[in-house]
Amino acid sequence: MLLGQVAVILTPPFHPAHAGEPYKPHLELFVLTYGALVAQLCKDYEKDEDVNTFLDRMGYGIGVRLIDDFLARSAVKKCRSYSETADMIAQVAFKMYLGVTPSVSCSNTAGNEFSLILDKNPLVDFVEELPAERASLCYCNLLCGVIRGALEMVQLAAEVTFLQDRLKGDAVTEIGITFLRKAEDRKHKRNK
Amino acid sequence: MLLGQVAVILTPPFHPAHAGEPYKPHLELFVLTYGALVAQLCKDYEKDEDVNTFLDRMGYGIGVRLIDDFLARSAVKKCRSYSETADMIAQVAFKMYLGVTPSVSCSNTAGNEFSLILDKNPLVDFVEELPAERASLCYCNLLCGVIRGALEMVQLAAEVTFLQDRLKGDAVTEIGITFLRKAEDRKHKRNK
Numbered sequence: 001m002l003l004g005q006v007a008v009i010l011t012p013p014f015h016p017a018h019a020g021e022p023y024k025p026h027l028e029l030f031v032l033t034y035g036a037l038v039a040q041l042c043k044d045y046e047k048d049e050d051v052n053t054f055l056d057r058m059g060y061g062i063g064v065r066l067i068d069d070f071l072a073r074s075a076v077k078k079c080r081s082y083s084e085t086a087d088m089i090a091q092v093a094f095k096m097y098l099g100v101t102p103s104v105s106c107s108n109t110a111g112n113e114f115s116l117i118l119d120k121n122p123l124v125d126f127v128e129e130l131p132a133e134r135a136s137l138c139y140c141n142l143l144c145g146v147i148r149g150a151l152e153m154v155q156l157a158a159e160v161t162f163l164q165d166r167l168k169g170d171a172v173t174e175i176g177i178t179f180l181r182k183a184e185d186r187k188h189k190r191n192k
Numbered sequence: 193m194l195l196g197q198v199a200v201i202l203t204p205p206f207h208p209a210h211a212g213e214p215y216k217p218h219l220e221l222f223v224l225t226y227g228a229l230v231a232q233l234c235k236d237y238e239k240d241e242d243v244n245t246f247l248d249r250m251g252y253g254i255g256v257r258l259i260d261d262f263l264a265r266s267a268v269k270k271c272r273s274y275s276e277t278a279d280m281i282a283q284v285a286f287k288m289y290l291g292v293t294p295s296v297s298c299s300n301t302a303g304n305e306f307s308l309i310l311d312k313n314p315l316v317d318f319v320e321e322l323p324a325e326r327a328s329l330c331y332c333n334l335l336c337g338v339i340r341g342a343l344e345m346v347q348l349a350a351e352v353t354f355l356q357d358r359l360k361g362d363a364v365t366e367i368g369i370t371f372l373r374k375a376e377d378r379k380h381k382r383n384k
Contacts, residue, residue: 016365026218031288036253037229040246054232061228069220097221
């Protein structure tokens with residue numbers, strides 16, 4: 001049985017859990033493609049870190065292009081703070097492309113660290129379980145790369161990582177975004 | 193400039209060519225993700241054949257799952273001939289998931305070889321050009337794997353390959369499907 005060879009176990013997309021929801025064939029195709037991609041990467045790369053890196057770099061490549069689409073379609077204005085930017089990512093970008101709205105919280109007093117909490121993550125809709133030997137796999141690492149790439153295109157350097165993941169047994173799925181001070185800011189500070 | 197490192201050159205999704213068309217954010221996300229995947233694979237795998245194989249195998253993994261969704265959503269009846277099956281792939285499946293309808297023609301007298309001709313291929317919407325050193329790359333090879341995987345789940349063995357590709361300068365994009373005789377058929381014939 002070929003399904004047994006697939007490292008990441010996926011259920012078929014037509015699942016009772018989705019009954020009654022509006023059918024979005026393109027989103028299903030995207031989510032299923034993503035699952036098949038991770039499964040294939042797990043076959044080809046032995047180390048979880050290599051899979052994570054592939055997904056992050058690939059996400060980055062999406063983000064640097066998706067930002068043009070996002071800015072044109074959403075007609076949003078320039079954000080004036082890290083806080084506004086984080087809200088924009090959660091309330092406009094996630095909503096537009098994945099159909100969900102994570103909640104946002106600021107996690108430090110400096111005001112440059114934010115958490116996006118996802119109650120629902122469509123990207124894992126068809127994932128039944130991750131294999132036990134893939135403990136370090138960040139299944140959704142693509143999202144981190146997308147956010148990082150998109151932010152870089154609007155001159156915002158950021159570190160984006162998964163802090164918690166329901167797939168790994170955590171209570172919620174949490175993406176951490178740390179905005180890094182711009183080179184000019186640091187220089188400016190030093191010269192003061 | 194990081195874009196220069198990407199082997200496959202993609203334009204941003206918001207492009208004048210698409211002005212006036214209904215906006216399908218999930219399809220754009222899928223197509224852009226696919227482009228980023230191929231670009232990343234081209235960085236990681238030296239040989240075009242390895243990229244093609246990765247895409248085909250990944251597509252297979254999608255096809256074996258997508259078929260359940262397709263049968264449930266489309267409510268189609270059992271096909272009684274290879275010809276009906278080819279029509280179903282073109283007119284119902286392609287339409288449902290990619291929004292286009294290839295034309296179908298039978299290419300041999302035995303009636304088991306078919307061509308799907310795509311006038312429009314959304315999967316290459318953002319591809320500007322393929323790099324010259326990637327002459328053997330089958331950019332859309334995922335589609336072949338998807339069709340092969342889906343057919344196998346309804347007990348139809350088939351070979352699916354790209355016969356022509358506009359990305360490579362051909363006049364049209366053509367996917368060839370050759371239905372292979374079932375093992376029982378061959379056995380039956382031998383015993384006659």
